[in-house]
Amino acid sequence: MAVLNKIRQRSVFLIIIIALALFSFVLADLFKGGGFNTQKSQRVLATVNGEDIDRDDFAKKVELQTSRYGGQMSTTRVQNMVWQQELNDVLLGEQMDELGITVEEDRLNSILKEALQNEPQFQDANGVFSEGKMREYIATLRSTNEAAYSQWVDYEQGLAKNEEELIYFNLIKAGMGATLSEGKQAYEMQNSTRDAQFVNIPFSSIPDDQVKVSKSDIESYIKKHQNKYQVEANRSLRFVKFDEKPTLKDEKEVEKEVATYLNDKAGYNAATKSNDTIAGLSKTDNPEEFVNEFSDQRYTDRFYFKNELPTAFQDQLFALNENEVYGPYKDNGAYKISRVIAVEQIPDSVKSSHILLPFAGLQNAGAVTRSKAETKKLADSLAEVLRKTPSKMAELATEFSTDQGSAEKGGDLGYVAKNTFVKPFNDFVFMQNTGDIDVVESQFGYHVIKIEDQKGEQRAIKLATVSKEIEPSQQTVNDIFTATTKFEMAANADQKKFTEVAKKDNYTVRPVNNIKALDETIPGEGSQREIIRWAFEEETEVGDIKRFSLNGGYLVVQLTKKSPAGLMQVDEASASVTPLVRNEKKAKMIQDKISGNDLTAIASANNVQVQTASAVSLKNPTLAGAGREPKVVGALFGLKENTVSEPIVGEKGVYLVKPTAINKAKEMDNYLSFTMQQTATNRNSVNANVTKALEDAAEIEDQRANFY
Numbered sequence: 001m002a003v004l005n006k007i008r009q010r011s012v013f014l015i016i017i018i019a020l021a022l023f024s025f026v027l028a029d030l031f032k033g034g035g036f037n038t039q040k041s042q043r044v045l046a047t048v049n050g051e052d053i054d055r056d057d058f059a060k061k062v063e064l065q066t067s068r069y070g071g072q073m074s075t076t077r078v079q080n081m082v083w084q085q086e087l088n089d090v091l092l093g094e095q096m097d098e099l100g101i102t103v104e105e106d107r108l109n110s111i112l113k114e115a116l117q118n119e120p121q122f123q124d125a126n127g128v129f130s131e132g133k134m135r136e137y138i139a140t141l142r143s144t145n146e147a148a149y150s151q152w153v154d155y156e157q158g159l160a161k162n163e164e165e166l167i168y169f170n171l172i173k174a175g176m177g178a179t180l181s182e183g184k185q186a187y188e189m190q191n192s193t194r195d196a197q198f199v200n201i202p203f204s205s206i207p208d209d210q211v212k213v214s215k216s217d218i219e220s221y222i223k224k225h226q227n228k229y230q231v232e233a234n235r236s237l238r239f240v241k242f243d244e245k246p247t248l249k250d251e252k253e254v255e256k257e258v259a260t261y262l263n264d265k266a267g268y269n270a271a272t273k274s275n276d277t278i279a280g281l282s283k284t285d286n287p288e289e290f291v292n293e294f295s296d297q298r299y300t301d302r303f304y305f306k307n308e309l310p311t312a313f314q315d316q317l318f319a320l321n322e323n324e325v326y327g328p329y330k331d332n333g334a335y336k337i338s339r340v341i342a343v344e345q346i347p348d349s350v351k352s353s354h355i356l357l358p359f360a361g362l363q364n365a366g367a368v369t370r371s372k373a374e375t376k377k378l379a380d381s382l383a384e385v386l387r388k389t390p391s392k393m394a395e396l397a398t399e400f401s402t403d404q405g406s407a408e409k410g411g412d413l414g415y416v417a418k419n420t421f422v423k424p425f426n427d428f429v430f431m432q433n434t435g436d437i438d439v440v441e442s443q444f445g446y447h448v449i450k451i452e453d454q455k456g457e458q459r460a461i462k463l464a465t466v467s468k469e470i471e472p473s474q475q476t477v478n479d480i481f482t483a484t485t486k487f488e489m490a491a492n493a494d495q496k497k498f499t500e501v502a503k504k505d506n507y508t509v510r511p512v513n514n515i516k517a518l519d520e521t522i523p524g525e526g527s528q529r530e531i532i533r534w535a536f537e538e539e540t541e542v543g544d545i546k547r548f549s550l551n552g553g554y555l556v557v558q559l560t561k562k563s564p565a566g567l568m569q570v571d572e573a574s575a576s577v578t579p580l581v582r583n584e585k586k587a588k589m590i591q592d593k594i595s596g597n598d599l600t601a602i603a604s605a606n607n608v609q610v611q612t613a614s615a616v617s618l619k620n621p622t623l624a625g626a627g628r629e630p631k632v633v634g635a636l637f638g639l640k641e642n643t644v645s646e647p648i649v650g651e652k653g654v655y656l657v658k659p660t661a662i663n664k665a666k667e668m669d670n671y672l673s674f675t676m677q678q679t680a681t682n683r684n685s686v687n688a689n690v691t692k693a694l695e696d697a698a699e700i701e702d703q704r705a706n707f708y
Contacts, residue, residue, distance in 0.1 A: 011247050048698055076527070091698055103163045138152060173686050182675065183674040189619045190665075195614050195616070195663070196660055197610055201607075203652065205590060226567060231568045233517060237535060238509050238560055239557040240502050245472060250470065250473045261284055264277050281337055291464050302419065303419070303461065320461070322342060334467045338463045340466065345459060347455055350416060352450060353394075354449045358402055359371060364445070387437050393410060393450055394412075399413075422442045423442075425447055480554070484547060484556060487501065510524070542562055584672055591654060615663070631649070632655045640659070643658065644658045
C-alpha cells in the first residue's frame with residue numbers, strides 16, 4: 001500500500017516522464033526516416049541547384065524510354081540516360097531563364113514547318129506544306145484524342161527546348177572564334193620544325209628494387225595532385241558462388257527420359273479419358289503436335305542443309321531417310337531425339353523481287369491508311385498484272401512499294417541465302433519455282449513476289465526433334481541450397497575467416513573492388529543491383545555477410561571495405577601512383593649523376609646513345625625512337641641553335657636536347673584558312689565542355705541509389 005501511495009503522489013511526474021519518452025521516440029523515428037520531410041524525401045529523386053527532380057515523373061520517363069528500346073537496354077542504363085537528360089534540362093534551363101532565351105510562336109511555327117514539310121497529311125493538293133492543315137490536325141486531336149494531343153504538346157515543347165539550347169550554344173560559340181594571330185600561331189605550330197640531337201636516360205636504367213616508395217610518399221603525391229584522385233564513394237566485396245549445376249546422375253536421368261519418347265508406351269489418353277498406347281516419335285501421325293506436347297523447344301517448321309545441323313551429328317542426321325529416327329544424342333545442353341519428316345531438293349540461294357504493301361495498323365505502315373482488305377485487293381491486282389507482263393515489276397515496285405531500299409532497284413532483292421527473309425517470304429521463294437509470282441502475307445504487310453532465279457539445288461531435310469534440357473534435379477537443387485546455407489553460417493560464425501572457411505571446402509573466393517553506388521553489374525555475374533544496393537545501405541557494415549539468389553544458384557557475399565567520396569585512399573591509389581612516385585625518385589637520381597653539357601659524354605656515362613630527330617613540331621610533339629614527349633619538345637623549341645638544355649624529366653626518362661637546325665615556317669600572305677580551322681576546333685567541343693562545366697559547378701544531391 002505504501003508503494004501505491006507513493007505512485008499516486010507522483011502520478012503527475014510519471015505522466016510527464018512517459019510523455020517525454022514517447023515524444024522522444026516519435027522524434028527519433030522522424031529523424032531516422034528523414035525528419036519531418038520524410039514524405040518529401042520519398043518523393044524527391046534528386047535536387048539540382050535547389051530544384052527537385054520528382055521521383056514519380058522520373059520513373060515514368062524511365063519506363064517510357066525502356067519501352068522505346070523494347071527491353072534491349074537494362075533499367076540501369078536507361079535511368080542513367082534519363083538522368084543525364086534531366087540534369088541537362090535543369091542546368092541549361094537555368095541558363096535560358098537567366099539570359100531570357102525563349103522561342104515564341106512564330107519561330108515555333110517555322111520549326112514545325114521545317115520538321116513536317118515532307119509529311120503528306122500536312123500538304124495541300126500541290127504537295128506544299130499547309131499550316132492550315134496542321135492547325136486543323138491539332139484541333140482534331142485536342143477535341144477527340146486527349147492522349148495523342150498530350151503527345152503533340154510534348155513534341156512541340158521538345159522542339160522549342162532544342163531550339164533554345166541551339167541558341168544558347170551558338171551564343172557561346174560566337175565568342176569562341178580565333179584571331180588572325182591565333183591562325184598564324186596554329187600554322188607555325190604545324191609547320192615550324194626543329195632537327196635535334198638528344199640523350200634519353202630511361203627510368204628503367206635504374207632497377208625498381210633500388211627505389212623505395214613509402215605510404216607517405218604516395219599520400220604526398222595524391223595530395224599534390226588532388227584533382228586527379230577525387231573519387232566517388234565505393235565499396236569492395238568478395239563472394240563465393242554456388243551454381244545449381246546438374247550432376248552426372250541428373251544427366252543420365254534426362255537421357256533416360258528422352259529415350260522413352262522414341263517408341264510407343266502406355267499412358268493416359270486425354271482425348272479418350274482412358275489408359276491407352278501412346279505412339280512415340282518414331283510412329284506418331286502428327287510429329288509437330290507430338291514435339292509441341294513433349295519437348296522443351298517447340299517444333300520448327302524449316303528445312304536444313306547438312307552444314308546447318310549440329311556439327312557432331314551432321315553425318316548421322318543427314319543420312320536418315322524420311323520417317324527414320326536418331327537419338328538420344330546430347331547437343332547444346334540438352335538430350336534430343338529427331339525424326340526426318342520430309343526430304344526435298346531446294347536451292348541454297350534465290351534471287352527475287354517484291355513490292356511491299358503495308359496496311360493501316362502495322363508498325364511500318366507510316367502514313368498508309370488502306371485497310372487490310374483493300375491492301376490485299378491491290379496486291380492481287382498487281383500480281384495479276386505481273387503474271388501477264390513480268391517485265392513491269394520494276395515500274396510497279398517504284399510506284400507502289402514502301403520498301404525504299406529495293407524499290408530504288410525496281411524491287412530487286414538480289415541473291416540471298418535460305419532463312420534470310422521472314423518465314424512466309426522464305427518459304428515461297430525457296431519452295432516454289434523460278435518465274436513464279438504470288439502474294440504472301442508477313443508481319444510487314446503483303447508482298448507481291450517474283451522469283452527471278454534459283455541456284456545450288458541440294459538435298460535438305462525437315463526434322464521433328466524432342467529436346468529436354470539437362471537441368472539439376474530437385475535433389476541436386478536441395479543439396480546446393482544446403483551447402484550454401486552451411487557455408488553462410490560457418491562464415492558468419494567468424495566473419496574475419498571468410499576466405500579460410502571457403503578454402504576448407506575448396507570454394508573459390510572472388511574479390512570485387514571499387515563498386516560505385518549506381519553501378520549495375522558485378523564482373524562475371526551480370527546485373528546485380530540488389531547486391532550493390534545492399535553494399536551501400538547505411539546499416540550494412542564491413543564484414544557483413546549475406547546470401548543472394550541468382551538464376552541458377554546463389555552468391556554468398558561479404559562487404560570488405562567502405563570508402564567515402566573524396567580523395568582516393570592510399571591503398572586504393574598505390575597500384576597506379578607507386579610507379580609515378582618511383583619515376584620521380586629515379587628522375588632525381590639520374591639528374592644528380594648528370595654533369596656538363598656534352599651529349600656524347602653524358603650518353604657514354606649512362607650507357608645510352610646520342611639520338612637524332614628530324615622535323616619535330618609542336619603540333620606533333622614526338623621524338624623518333626622515344627615517342628610522345630610534349631615537355632621535352634616544348635623545351636626544344638625554347639632553345640637557340642646548338643644549345644644544350646638542362647635535364648628535362650619526360651614521360652619515359654630524363655632527357656637532354658640540342659637543336660641542330662631551326663626550320664621556320666614560310667611566311668604566308670594570309671592565315672585566314674588556319675584561322676577558320678582554329679575557330680572550328682574551338683567550337684566543336686563547346687556543347688560537351690559547357691555541359692560538363694555547368695555540372696561541375698552545380699550543387700547536386702543525387703538519391704538515385706536509394707531507388708534503383
